[in-house]
Amino acid sequence: MDLQVVPLHKYPQYSMQCCQLINEEWKRSVTARMRSLECSCDVLPTCLILLKDKKVIGHCKLSLIPSICDACFIESVVIDKSLRGKGYGSYLMTKAEEYCKNALNLKTIYLSTKGQELFYSKLGYDKCQPISIYGSSSIVNFPMYHVHHTTKNKKQIGNENNSPIPPPMPKTTLVCTEITSKVYMKKEL
Numbered sequence: 001m002d003l004q005v006v007p008l009h010k011y012p013q014y015s016m017q018c019c020q021l022i023n024e025e026w027k028r029s030v031t032a033r034m035r036s037l038e039c040s041c042d043v044l045p046t047c048l049i050l051l052k053d054k055k056v057i058g059h060c061k062l063s064l065i066p067s068i069c070d071a072c073f074i075e076s077v078v079i080d081k082s083l084r085g086k087g088y089g090s091y092l093m094t095k096a097e098e099y100c101k102n103a104l105n106l107k108t109i110y111l112s113t114k115g116q117e118l119f120y121s122k123l124g125y126d127k128c129q130p131i132s133i134y135g136s137s138s139i140v141n142f143p144m145y146h147v148h149h150t151t152k153n154k155k156q157i158g159n160e161n162n163s164p165i166p167p168p169m170p171k172t173t174l175v176c177t178e179i180t181s182k183v184y185m186k187k188e189l
């Protein structure tokens, strides 16, 4: 069987097939998806595709973590619906890890998942603290923490200084739910 994992930007002729594969799992406009795929490059972000007999059957994206220079965040891992459960996902992940280690000289891979923990743990990923893939701090800033503390502080400020109570913070409960329901995992390469 002819199986290959290659960077998408070296094989741009597969971009539309790749776009369709990802969009079958996570619906998004073709324009937005193609724009995101066009960002793939030799440094991060890099989109890797799994080709079987010259057809795109898998994809994953390696993204930069600004606060951790020798690591990346793997996301949008997907295998063609009709070919799942046959070892292709494991093959793609193993090749992606080799790429991270040998081509990008990275030491750690992070990811977050909702429901695929077993798939990743079989590949050697362990649960870890949530990390932020935005900004300079690697620690995720939990919004609930702020909601709780600002409510307390509001009363104190009003009482001690007799100053007007500031307007309420924007509602952040939804964001918090989303962050906490994801499981973060990592693997040392």
Ligand SMILES: CC(C)(COP(=O)(O)OP(=O)(O)OC[C@H]1O[C@@H](n2cnc3c(N)ncnc32)[C@H](O)[C@@H]1OP(=O)(O)O)[C@@H](O)C(=O)NCCC(=O)NCCS
Pocket (backbone or CB within 6 Å): 025, 076, 077, 078, 079, 080, 083, 084, 085, 086, 087, 088, 089, 090, 091, 112, 113, 114, 115, 116, 118, 119, 122
């Ligand atoms: C997750 C996904 C990439 C796995 O790919 P796959 O080709 O089906 O996985 P494999 O066949 O290589 O499975 C490897 C092992 O993980 C197990 N596994 C795969 N998906 C699993 C799941 N959702 N839950 C539990 N175990 C799972 C398999 O049973 C297999 O176990 P085994 O080695 O003991 O037989 C694929 O199911 C997929 O594209 N899912 C939809 C998109 C998605 O959720 N991506 C992950 C985003 S975090």
